[in-house]
Amino acid sequence: xxxQKQQGVPHPYFPRGVSIPHYVPNDRPLLEILGLxxxxxxxxxxxxxxxxxxxxxxxTDRLIVCWFVVCGGIHxxxxxxxxxxxxxLAGSSSxxxxxxxxxxxxDSRYITSDTFTVCMETITAVIDxxxxxxxxxxxxxxxxxxxFLQLTVSLCQLYGDxxxxxxxxxxxxxxxxxxxxxxxxxxxxxxxxxxxxIPLTLIGQAGKRISQSQSLYxxxxxxxxxxxxx
Amino acid sequence: xxxQKQQGVPHPYFPRGVSIPHYVPNDRPLLEILGLxxxxxxxxxxxxxxxxxxxxxxxTDRLIVCWFVVCGGIHxxxxxxxxxxxxxLAGSSSxxxxxxxxxxxxDSRYITSDTFTVCMETITAVIDxxxxxxxxxxxxxxxxxxxFLQLTVSLCQLYGDxxxxxxxxxxxxxxxxxxxxxxxxxxxxxxxxxxxxIPLTLIGQAGKRISQSQSLYxxxxxxxxxxxxx
Numbered sequence: 001x002x003x004q005k006q007q008g009v010p011h012p013y014f015p016r017g018v019s020i021p022h023y024v025p026n027d028r029p030l031l032e033i034l035g036l037x038x039x040x041x042x043x044x045x046x047x048x049x050x051x052x053x054x055x056x057x058x059x060t061d062r063l064i065v066c067w068f069v070v071c072g073g074i075h076x077x078x079x080x081x082x083x084x085x086x087x088x089l090a091g092s093s094s095x096x097x098x099x100x101x102x103x104x105x106x107d108s109r110y111i112t113s114d115t116f117t118v119c120m121e122t123i124t125a126v127i128d129x130x131x132x133x134x135x136x137x138x139x140x141x142x143x144x145x146x147x148f149l150q151l152t153v154s155l156c157q158l159y160g161d162x163x164x165x166x167x168x169x170x171x172x173x174x175x176x177x178x179x180x181x182x183x184x185x186x187x188x189x190x191x192x193x194x195x196x197x198i199p200l201t202l203i204g205q206a207g208k209r210i211s212q213s214q215s216l217y218x219x220x221x222x223x224x225x226x227x228x229x230x
Numbered sequence: 231x232x233x234q235k236q237q238g239v240p241h242p243y244f245p246r247g248v249s250i251p252h253y254v255p256n257d258r259p260l261l262e263i264l265g266l267x268x269x270x271x272x273x274x275x276x277x278x279x280x281x282x283x284x285x286x287x288x289x290t291d292r293l294i295v296c297w298f299v300v301c302g303g304i305h306x307x308x309x310x311x312x313x314x315x316x317x318x319l320a321g322s323s324s325x326x327x328x329x330x331x332x333x334x335x336x337d338s339r340y341i342t343s344d345t346f347t348v349c350m351e352t353i354t355a356v357i358d359x360x361x362x363x364x365x366x367x368x369x370x371x372x373x374x375x376x377x378f379l380q381l382t383v384s385l386c387q388l389y390g391d392x393x394x395x396x397x398x399x400x401x402x403x404x405x406x407x408x409x410x411x412x413x414x415x416x417x418x419x420x421x422x423x424x425x426x427x428i429p430l431t432l433i434g435q436a437g438k439r440i441s442q443s444q445s446l447y448x449x450x451x452x453x454x455x456x457x458x459x460x
């Protein structure tokens with residue numbers, strides 16, 4: 001771990017001179033922190049997948065339900081924690097703080113309470129999180145508003161994540177070590193890419209279904225008004 | 231106009247010490263700048279309203295078409311100009327630059343090429359602008375994807391504008407003179423409020439219509455599968 005002396009506190013974040021006066025290093029090993037996160041995601045995926053067999057849903061719909069339940073958990077718990085405790089997490093040793101301190105090596109905006117990052121994550125935690133769970137519930141129950149919710153959540157995720165990438169590109173990737181295999185490629189590029197690619201796919205699917213049902217609705221209304229006029 | 235000496239250039243922007251070395255004051259009077267903007271909006275509204283009488287649309291749909299055409303113009307032209315020329319507009323005297331230099335008195339992030347502002351405005355110009363015009367076209371033609379587009383554009387506008395307000399609130403309104411009747415209340419609060427209130431209303435309307443037609447579609451599919459199974 002590379003360190004920078006700033007106000008007496010060495011830390012591994014970029015740009016090198018950034019001040020994080022209350023920083024305390026993680027005391028959990030990397031594998032434990034990442035292992036816990038991915039194990040929890042795995043358990044949620046497995047439980048949701050098994051639960052969804054009880055409903056009359058196709059494989060695609062079951063996969064989409066799994067996606068939204070995982071999103072609900074990550075947005076509400078992990079990003080909700082960031083939204084509430086971003087200004088103190090650099091000095092905290094809770095599991096969630098240690099996850100953010102590890103992730104912050106790829107993007108120090110999470111450690112320095114960057115304005116855009118805090119606001120975007122607050123919307124993600126407060127709006128996208130609960131809406132993700134409502135979307136999963138709507139798909140499981142074949143509710144008529146399921147595509148409205150799927151489109152709404154996916155657009156919010158896509159917008160937030162696009163801005164997240166764009167702002168960092170515009171600032172010359174200065175908040176992390178460029179090309180670092182774990183911090184840049186895995187944390188910053190790979191993990192966030194899920195919230196670009198999957199929402200884009202789900203926006204396309206929702207758009208197709210919404211247009212399909214609107215087409216039938218319009219046809220039905222035209223038929224009814226012709227019947228009435230006869 | 232209040233000025234601040236910074237690198238030899240007096241300017242009217244906040245916070246007082248912010249550096250805008252290439253700043254050139256507007257040479258057009260305030261009334262001309264605002265008059266031109268609101269006259270153009272008025273002309274676009276009038277022409278769209280008159281044009282929409284040719285189609286079989288209700289008053290609400292015609293008003294929504296007017297809204298999206300005005301949005302298409304503002305996003306593509308005014309915000310498109312900002313997205314392209316934000317780094318030089320403080321020194322320019324074109325009409326569009328003078329509009330932004332006037333608006334910037336309420337929010338200097340438009341004069342200093344603030345990262346979040348440039349990225350958000352680029353999405354607005356490149357995505358929201360063309361999509362607004364496509365939405366107006368879709369409503370005029372009663373296209374089956376009209377509510378999909380209406381929901382997509384309105385969510386993008388709401389997300390961008392919410393972040394715009396939130397980031398400035400979090401930074402303590404430091405980029406403009408707080409409580410200034412024109413710069414704070416009219417430019418920053420009032421003008422931007424349109425892109426919160428109207429999108430929220432249009433999201434609600436689209437959600438209702440999407441659910442309605444999906445409900446009919448699901449019923450239709452159930453009826454068809456029962457017929458087949460008999």
